[in-house]
Amino acid sequence: MSQTRHVPVMLQRCLDLLAPALQDQAHPEPVVVDCTLGLGGHSEALLENFPTARLIALDRDKEALRLSGERLAPYGDRATLVHAVYDELPEVLARLGVPRVQGVLFDLGVSSMQLDEADRGFAYAQDAPLDMRMDQTTGIGAAEVLNTYPPGELVRILRAYGEEKQAKRIVSAVVREREKEPFSNSARLVELIRDALPQAAKRTGGNPAKRTFQALRIEVNGELSVLERAIPAAVESLAVGGRIAVLSYHSLEDRLVKQVFAAGAANTAPPGLPVVPERYQPRLKLLTRGAELPTEEEVAENRRAAPARLRGAQRIREDER
Numbered sequence: 565m566s567q568t569r570h571v572p573v574m575l576q577r578c579l580d581l582l583a584p585a586l587q588d589q590a591h592p593e594p595v596v597v598d599c600t601l602g603l604g605g606h607s608e609a610l611l612e613n614f615p616t617a618r619l620i621a622l623d624r625d626k627e628a629l630r631l632s633g634e635r636l637a638p639y640g641d642r643a644t645l646v647h648a649v650y651d652e653l654p655e656v657l658a659r660l661g662v663p664r665v666q667g668v669l670f671d672l673g674v675s676s677m678q679l680d681e682a683d684r685g686f687a688y689a690q691d692a693p694l695d696m697r698m699d700q701t702t703g704i705g706a707a708e709v710l711n712t713y714p715p716g717e718l719v720r721i722l723r724a725y726g727e728e729k730q731a732k733r734i735v736s737a738v739v740r741e742r743e744k745e746p747f748s749n750s751a752r753l754v755e756l757i758r759d760a761l762p763q764a765a766k767r768t769g770g771n772p773a774k775r776t777f778q779a780l781r782i783e784v785n786g787e788l789s790v791l792e793r794a795i796p797a798a799v800e801s802l803a804v805g806g807r808i809a810v811l812s813y814h815s816l817e818d819r820l821v822k823q824v825f826a827a828g829a830a831n832t833a834p835p836g837l838p839v840v841p842e843r844y845q846p847r848l849k850l851l852t853r854g855a856e857l858p859t860e861e862e863v864a865e866n867r868r869a870a871p872a873r874l875r876g877a878q879r880i881r882e883d884e885r
Contacts, residue, residue, distance in 0.1 A: 571866040572605030573671060574858050574874050578809045579613055581851055581876040582667040585807040586614040593618060596667035597657075599650035599798065604632035606669055611639045617667075619643045620660065622650055624699040624785075649699070651793040657801055664803035670810040672791070672817050673868065691751035696777075696784045706780040710753070711746040715739050725788070725816065726779030733760045734776060750777075778814065788816060795824045799848065802879035807851065809876045818855055818873045825850060825877045847883065851876035 572578075586594045594617045598607045601623035611619055619642060623629050629645050636643045646656050650670065657665070694707035710718070715735050722731035737760040738747070747753060754773040761772050782788055798808055812818040828848030833840045855873035863870045 571868075572609065573673065573811055573866065573869045573872045574856075574862065575606065575609055577856065577874060578606060578669060578671075578811070579609060581809045581874075582610070582669065582807050583614075585666045585805055585878070586610075586617050588666065588805060590805070591666050591803070592616060594666035595620060595662055595664075596669070597653065597665050597798070597801070598622070598669050598671075599653060599794065600669075600671045601632050601645065602628055602671065604635040606671055607632065607643065608635060610667075610669070611636065611642060617642070620656065620662070620665075621645050622648045622653065622656060624649045626699070626701065649790055651790045651797060653794065653797050653801060664806070665801050666803055666806045668798045668802065668806070668808040670794070670798070670808075670812075672787075672811060673813045673872070691749055694747055694750050694753065694780075696781045698785050703784065703786075706784050707747050709780060709783055710738055711742050721783050722776055722779045724779075725782040726775035726777075727815070728775040728779065730761050733762075736760075782816075788820065791817060791820055795821055799824065799828055799877070799879065800883075804879050804882055806879045807876060808879075809851075809874065812855075812873050812875075813871045818875070821875050822855070825875055828877065842881075845881055847879065847881045848877045849880045851878055 582596065585591075586596055588594065594614065596610050596614070596617050596619055598610065598619060598621040601607055601621040602625075604621070607619055607621050610617060619636075619639070621632070621636075621643065623632070623645070624647070626647060629647055633645055636645070644660065648656050657663070693705075694710065695705040697703050697705055709721075713721070718735045718738065719731045722728040722734060728734065734757055737756050738753075741747070741752075741756055753776070754771075757773045757776055795810065802808060810821045812821055825848060829846045829850050831840055831844055831846055833844035837844075852875050855875050857874075858869040858872050
């Protein structure tokens with residue numbers, strides 16, 4: 565098992581953002597939720613650094629839960645691991661009898677375990693079955709998306725989720741090839757993308773397959789629609805004074821997080837009121853100026869941190885019921 569797996573992204577900054585809420589004397593036993601457990605790096609650090617905290621950690625990947633369970637076993641019943649997608653947070657908290665939490669962390673990157681396990685099909689650098697499901701017990705894999713979606717829908721996915729300017733060229737090639745033989749492995753797709761792109765497009769931005777693989781992964785796992793539900797639900801779960809930190813890895817995720825935080829931090833009063841009533845006051849205070857980036861040192865140590873964007877917010881008011 566390679567050590568590169570175990571480097572959680574922007575770890576100290578995440579801990580610093582959440583610390584005031586997890587060390588607040590008003591909550592002697594704070595609850596913190598790690599919505600994206602993965603291999604448990606962030607979770608372990610939360611348990612280690614905040615010895616009175618109780619952790620609830622979610623992951624849709626059963627293998628991740630198993631490995632993290634071993635890693636977090638020393639913390640005993642301070643850690644509760646749950647097989648769930650992060651938009652199921654309200655149901656998970658209700659089931660556990662937890663009305664409000666003091667901290668929430670999201671690390672939206674693909675777990676390094678998923679990238680490192682060849683047979684999961686997330687990585688374009690090695691040949692593997694085109695699967696990409698984070699929860700391998702449900703849903704359809706990437707091969708089925710490539711082989712069955714109408715061309716127009718594939719173009720939309722590559723443009724919207726991969727920000728791929730050459731989507732039409734790639735999809736034309738995919739449609740032509742899938743008629744000869746359905747796609748099953750990643751190497752064939754990588755080669756097809758290389759052949760389909762004009763020379764100029766191959767010279768910039770790393771592996772030319774990167775954007776297509778990202779788009780397929782987002783589609784297979786419903787990542788953006790899940791996130792659209794999950795971030796507001798997480799904000800809703802925070803007690804007043806509670807904090808949320810979100811690490812995203814591409815502009816679509818970051819934009820979504822930014823919109824939810826900005827809406828929560830806005831005054832919603834109609835214009836022209838001399839005094840703004842309580843119910844129109846902001847619910848959130850932003851803790852980061854825009855999105856914070858990893859340091860150069862961190863990127864040098866852990867290349868997977870390079871695209872990370874971190875945003876934080878604090879709940880400052882209950883909703884008016």
